[in-house]
Amino acid sequence: MEVTRATAALVTGAGGGIGRAITLRLAELGANLTVVDTSEAGGTETVRLIREMRKPEAARAIFVKCDVACSRQLAQAFTVHMDTFKRLDVCINNAGIAGELHFLPQLKAAEHSKGGPSLMPAEGRPWSRMIDINLKAVADGVRLAVECMEASTDLSSEAGKSKRVIVNVASAAGVIPFPGSPVYSATKAGVVMLTRSLAHLQKDRGIRVCAFCPMFIDTALTRSGGPELEKAVISLGGFIPMKTVVEGIMKLIMDDGNGGSVMQLRPRKGAFYTAFGEHAVPDLQAHHSEIAPARPKPRGTMRPASGVSSQQAMMAQTFPAQFRKVVVTQLSADFRKATSVVSVPFPPAVGQGKVLVRNVFAGVNASDINFSAGRYDSVPMQLPSDCGFESVGRIVGIGKGVPPRSGISIGSAVANFRRGGFSEYQLVHAQQVIPVPEASPAMVAMLTSGLTASIGLERAGQMGRAQTVLVTAAAGGTGQFAVQLAKLAGNTVIGTCGGEEKAALLRSLGVDRVIDYKKENVQEVLKAEFPKGVDLIYESVGGKMFEVALKSLAVKGRLIVIGMISQYATGDQKNMKLSELKGLPERLLFKSQSLVGFFLPYYDSYFRSHIAKLHQLYSKGLLKVAIDPTQFNGVERVADAIEYLHSGKSIGKVVVGFASSESSAPSLRSSL
Ligand SMILES: NC(=O)c1ccc[n+]([C@@H]2O[C@H](COP(=O)([O-])OP(=O)(O)OC[C@H]3O[C@@H](n4cnc5c(N)ncnc54)[C@H](OP(=O)(O)O)[C@@H]3O)[C@@H](O)[C@H]2O)c1
Numbered sequence: 001m002e003v004t005r006a007t008a009a010l011v012t013g014a015g016g017g018i019g020r021a022i023t024l025r026l027a028e029l030g031a032n033l034t035v036v037d038t039s040e041a042g043g044t045e046t047v048r049l050i051r052e053m054r055k056p057e058a059a060r061a062i063f064v065k066c067d068v069a070c071s072r073q074l075a076q077a078f079t080v081h082m083d084t085f086k087r088l089d090v091c092i093n094n095a096g097i098a099g100e101l102h103f104l105p106q107l108k109a110a111e112h113s114k115g116g117p118s119l120m121p122a123e124g125r126p127w128s129r130m131i132d133i134n135l136k137a138v139a140d141g142v143r144l145a146v147e148c149m150e151a152s153t154d155l156s157s158e159a160g161k162s163k164r165v166i167v168n169v170a171s172a173a174g175v176i177p178f179p180g181s182p183v184y185s186a187t188k189a190g191v192v193m194l195t196r197s198l199a200h201l202q203k204d205r206g207i208r209v210c211a212f213c214p215m216f217i218d219t220a221l222t223r224s225g226g227p228e229l230e231k232a233v234i235s236l237g238g239f240i241p242m243k244t245v246v247e248g249i250m251k252l253i254m255d256d257g258n259g260g261s262v263m264q265l266r267p268r269k270g271a272f273y274t275a276f277g278e279h280a281v282p283d284l285q286a287h288h289s290e291i292a293p294a295r296p297k298p299r300g301t302m303r304p305a306s307g308v309s310s311q312q313a314m315m316a317q318t319f320p321a322q323f324r325k326v327v328v329t330q331l332s333a334d335f336r337k338a339t340s341v342v343s344v345p346f347p348p349a350v351g352q353g354k355v356l357v358r359n360v361f362a363g364v365n366a367s368d369i370n371f372s373a374g375r376y377d378s379v380p381m382q383l384p385s386d387c388g389f390e391s392v393g394r395i396v397g398i399g400k401g402v403p404p405r406s407g408i409s410i411g412s413a414v415a416n417f418r419r420g421g422f423s424e425y426q427l428v429h430a431q432q433v434i435p436v437p438e439a440s441p442a443m444v445a446m447l448t449s450g451l452t453a454s455i456g457l458e459r460a461g462q463m464g465r466a467q468t469v470l471v472t473a474a475a476g477g478t479g480q481f482a483v484q485l486a487k488l489a490g491n492t493v494i495g496t497c498g499g500e501e502k503a504a505l506l507r508s509l510g511v512d513r514v515i516d517y518k519k520e521n522v523q524e525v526l527k528a529e530f531p532k533g534v535d536l537i538y539e540s541v542g543g544k545m546f547e548v549a550l551k552s553l554a555v556k557g558r559l560i561v562i563g564m565i566s567q568y569a570t571g572d573q574k575n576m577k578l579s580e581l582k583g584l585p586e587r588l589l590f591k592s593q594s595l596v597g598f599f600l601p602y603y604d605s606y607f608r609s610h611i612a613k614l615h616q617l618y619s620k621g622l623l624k625v626a627i628d629p630t631q632f633n634g635v636e637r638v639a640d641a642i643e644y645l646h647s648g649k650s651i652g653k654v655v656v657g658f659a660s661s662e663s664s665a666p667s668l669r670s671s672l
Helices: 017-028 040-053 069-085 101-112 124-151 183-199 200-205 227-234 241-255 282-287 310-315 366-374 441-460 479-488 500-506 522-529 543-551 584-589 600-619 633-646
Strands: 010-013 032-037 061-065 090-091 164-169 206-212 264-265 270-273 323-326 339-345 356-364 391-398 413-416 425-429 433-435 468-471 492-497 513-516 534-540 553-561
Touching: 010 017, 010 069, 010 124, 010 282, 017 032, 017 040, 017 090, 017 200, 040 061, 040 183, 061 069, 061 425, 069 124, 069 479, 069 500, 090 206, 090 264, 124 206, 124 441, 124 500, 164 241, 183 206, 183 264, 200 206, 206 241, 241 264, 241 270, 241 584, 310 433, 310 468, 356 413, 356 441, 391 425, 391 441, 441 479, 468 479, 479 492, 479 534, 500 513, 513 522, 522 543, 534 543, 543 553
Parallel strands: 010 032, 010 090, 032 061, 090 164, 164 206, 206 264, 468 492, 468 534, 492 513, 534 553
Antiparallel strands: 264 270, 323 339, 356 391, 356 425, 391 413, 413 433
16 A cells, blocks of 8 residues: 555654664655654654654644543544544554563562562562553554544545555564573563454454564664573564665565565565464364455445455455566566566465465576577476476465365475466465475475485486585586585585586585685586596586586596586577487486496406306206307407407307316207
C-alpha cells in the first residue's frame, strides 16, 4: 500500500524511540497521525516535530496520553483518533517495555522471605506489567484497530485505493530465546504467534497484520537492559541504526500480501521475512486441500467472508492471487535473452496426489544455459517452458489422496528436482519431492552440486584413498564438494581456480595444492610437482583444461568428465544439441559412459593371484581353453604361427611347441 495524505495512522509508544521515528516518517509521507504515549513530554514533542516539518495544511497530528496497559484508556485513544480522522489505515502497536534482569533472583528472595514458594504482589513483579504492555495491549490494539478499520469511511477516491495494515512491533527475542529476559522474550513470542494466527484477516477482511522483530536498536528501552544486555548487543553485531528500523517497518506497511508475516531485522543479515516450520494446526491440515487466492474483501466489510468456517479461517494461509516464475520463451544460451519473468494465476486447488511447494531457494547451475539453449533433446521442449533444475521449499498445500508419509506435511522442508525451480511456487507430485532437514541455501547446494560430486567420485570415479585427486573449477558449485569429499576420503587434493579469493576458499577447505591458473601454468605445476601423474580427475571445465588434465593422468588414472563449462556459452558447439556433439568427452558425459584404457604390464602385481584363479577354474572344468589345432613346433615355426594368427584363420589360442618331451598341444576338439 502507499502512504499518502489521505492515510490515517495511530502509533502507540510514539513519544520516543522506534515509535517516534516511524511516526515522523509517516508524517513525512503526508499521513495524519495519532501519537499515543504515557509520556506527555515525549508525545507532545513528537507532535511538535511533525508540525515543524509540515506546512499547516499538510498532515495533522494529535497526541493522546494513554497507558496502553489499561484497556479502557487504549480504547479511548482509538475513539479520539476516529473522532478526529474518521478512518484508520495504519496501526502500529509499538509500545513496549524491557528490563526484567532480576526475574530469577527476585523469585528466590520471595521464597526465602516467606518460608516457601510464593510470588510477590503484581506491582513488585516487573514482568507482570511487561506482559500487560507487551502482549495484552498489543492484542487489545489489534482488536480495536480492526474495529476502527472496518468502520472507516472512504474520504476520497485516492483513499479508496488504500489498504489497511496493523504492524505489531515485537522483537528478535520473539523468535530466538533471550535467556537474560525470559518474560520479555515470551511476550514478544506471544505477539509473533498472535500475528501469525491472524494471517487470515488479510483474506477475510482485507486487513494485514504483521510483526516486526528487530535485534537491538539504540533506544532508551534497550539501554534500560543494563550492562549485561549491552555486552550481548556487541557480541550479536551491535545496534541497528534507527533509519534501517524505519525502512523495515515501512516495507511491512507497503508490501501487499504479507498478512501474518513476521519480519526480522538483524545487524548482519538486514531485514528478512521469517520462514516458519508449520503454518497451521497440523491435525486440521487434511481439510486444507483447496487453496483460495487472497482477494481482500472490499473496504468497510463487517462480516467474515461467506463460506469460510472459523476452523478453516484458523488454518488458512494467505496466498497471493498470482505468483512469479522464470520461463524460457526463445532458445538461446544467453539466459537473459532466452527467458522472461511472468506472473501466473495461483492454482485454485492442489490436485490429486500433489503437493504445493513454496520454493525458498533455487540452485543455479552451469547447465541452466544448456537448457535455455534447448540442447537437452531428452527433455521435450515446448515454449514457453518452465526452467530451473532444483529447489528447496516448504509444503504449503496438500492435495487429496496423498498417502501419509514422513516429511510430507504442511510446513515440511522438501527438495524438488522437477523442472521449474525458478518459480515462487510449484505444484509437484507428492512422490517427487524429497523431504530434507531444512530449506536453506546449503541444502539446495547439496542437491545437484553436492550429489554430482558425491555420486560421481564414488560410482564413476571409484575413488579410493591415499591417491592424488585433481578437481578443476574447484571453487565452484560442485567443485567445492569434490575437493572436500576427496580430502575426507584421505587423498591428496589439487584444485584449480581462477583468482585469489577462490584460492583462499580452497585453502580453507583443506586443498593441498591450489593452482590459480591466472597466476600459474596448470600443466607445468602438475608436471613438476606430481611427476607420476594424478590418479583421479574430476574435470568440469573442458576445452584446453580437459587436454591438460588428460595429459596429467597417472598410470591407471581415471578422469571423470563432469562438464565443459568453458564450451557452454562461447564454444564451437554452442548451438548443437547434446546428441550432436562430436567431442569424445561430450559424448561420454551425456550418456554417463566410461572409456577405460587397459595395459596388462601395469597390473603385474595381480598376475599370481589371477593365474591361480584361472587354473583352479580350469581344473574344476568350469573354464574351457580353446587351442588352435594347427601345430607349430620349434623356434623356426614362430614366424609361421604369427602369420597364421594374422591370416584370420586361427580359432582360439595359437601356440608354438618347443620341447618334444612335453605333451604336444592339445587339439581344439579335445580341449573342448
Ligand atoms: N555431469 C553432471 O551431472 C553435472 C552436474 C552438475 C554440474 N556439472 C558440471 O560441473 C561444472 C560446474 O558446474 P557448477 O554448476 O557447479 O558451476 P560452477 O563450478 O559454480 O561454475 C562457475 C565456475 O566455473 C569456472 N569456469 C572455468 N572456465 C569457465 C568459463 N569459460 N566460463 C565460466 N566459468 C568457467 C569458473 O571457476 P574458475 O575460473 O575458478 O575455474 C567459474 O567460477 C559444469 O561443467 C557443469 O556442467 C555436471
